[in-house]
Amino acid sequence: MRTIFSRFFGYAILVFFGLVFLYPFVIQISSSFKTESDAAANPLSPIPHPFTTDAIERIFVGTGFPTWLMNSVLVTVIVVLARVLFCSMAGYALSRLRFRGRRVLFAGLLATMAVPPVVLLIPKFLVLNQLGIYDSYPGLIVPLLVDATGCFIMKQFFDSVPVSVEEAARIDGAGVFRTYWSVVLPMARPALITLTILSFSGTWNEFPHSLIAVQNPALFTLPRGLADLVSGSLGAGTQYPLKLGAALLATIPVAIIFVIFQRYFVRGAAEGGERG
Amino acid sequence: MSAKGIRGNERTAGWIFVAPALIILGLFFVLPILMALWVSLTGWNGQGSPFTSRVPFVGLHNYTALFATDDLARQDFMTSIRNNAYYVLLVVPLQTVLALGLALVLNNRILKGKSFFRTAFFFPSVTSSVAISVVFLFMFANGGAINALLSAVGINGPQWFSDPRGLIHIALDRVGVHNAPAALADHGVLGLTWWDWLSGPSVAMCAIITLVVWTTSGTFMVMFLAALQNLPIQLDEAGMVDGANAWQRFWRITLPQLRPTMFLVVTLGLIGTWQVFDQIYVMSQGNPAKTTLTPAFLSYRTAFRDFDYGSGAAISFVLFLIIVLFTLLQRWLLRERRGH
Structure with a gap:
């Protein structure tokens, strides 16, 4: 009797919070296919009446969305590839290679991770401005190429892997670079996937950096363009179906990756926990 | 070689x-x-x-202008500190309790379909803060989903993003204190009157608080869940044998073992909440009546809108200091607890 009651109670809680966490997305999806008056009159309804793709079409012809999408794809692809390479290299060196200054570098890495990102907004702008790359693709991309947390995750991973396989390769006469490329990297696959996933979602969703790095609308990424849409670059009306649709399209890539690779996101959250 | x-x-x-x-x-x-x-x-x-x-x-x-000079700059800065303090005070406990609660339910062995719900609870925390802010702007709009829900249970919802009234002021108004008592309104500290300091978070800020609790709880839930799954089951069973009920077992057995995770979640929560920026930028830009102004947004606004980069940078460093102080305080408390 008691287990039946607590089971029922447990499911009630799960379903209630399931609705709380998912229904906003239901509203978002349905409202993207509503007319503006329908969205305003029936904000809770999950069914568009009438159904229209008008807002979605206007996203592509009436806003800078296609440009933002291209920029987001460009930035994300470059940043993910660079982070996977540079962070794994740095993590490997900090974990395995013996060289003078290694401890100092690792302490510096931990210190970098402790700096709250939002505090760096003005400082980063100053550097971009001084280097003459403010409001350009390099300014948008280069500062994101390495992520301290990514280096830390890779270092932790290499610390946890036995050194014997590489030693064998090294004794066979392979140099440091050969060993790294053909023995270490293939072995590090799980950590590299975690790093790829975290870099992808982090870069795809990155907003404050694009805010201080560029001001030319041709260089906007999706989050920056969305924020611009909301703050009234649209002109008349609230145009919620259009805004919600644009936000929806920007969310889809991360949603797909999340559903497929959820356990890596979980691992990422746990890694984030370990550094505390 | x-x-x-x-x-x-x-x-x-x-x-x-x-x-x-x-x-x-x-x-x-x-x-x-x-x-x-x-x-x-x-x-x-x-x-x-x-x-x-x-x-x-x-x-x-x-720096001194933020603390010592009696002018608008100090007033804005102190207002932003007040707003963010109320925000931290609400978000950190709410997200921690919600995350722990959801993790406990998901860790229950008699329930099925848990992986679906774990995915559902976790999903909001991986989405773009800007995209999700757009959704919540729509839900908290005057005729939006939240007010539609409230009116279904007979409550006349506020105009969320144009309502600068503080929650404590509203509560006082309900019990008959309609105007600021002279003792509070005529005196103050650091550029704000005591009455202003004691406003509570504004209605607009509450909408942002709701959004943030909703998005960040998932991540912390995953941390709690990982910790719960690593707990030895024997202790709980021993408690059961000794006749402790579920509530007693939670307080006496589970919670003490979760202490490291709890401190971690609270620390990350404190560090994160003092940095709130994206949501403010998209949803309110510090309005209405500066009640959602936070130090992070104020520093951005001062530099990039008012072109006073010196003051903006100074605000950043003070914010940095605040975050460092809270982290150190947290570490110190952690050490005290462990000493027992």
């Missing part, structure tokens, strides 16, 4: 391997901090380079 053996070329290789990371992090983390420290001591207005002799050096003025 040289006489040094297989580790011979590691010295150079090590530096080559860390070089890309070192250069990027040095250029865009370390150097900026030094540059911003300098700029925070100047009155640079964004024209030309901040490192020429034409830029006025003002010493610590940008």
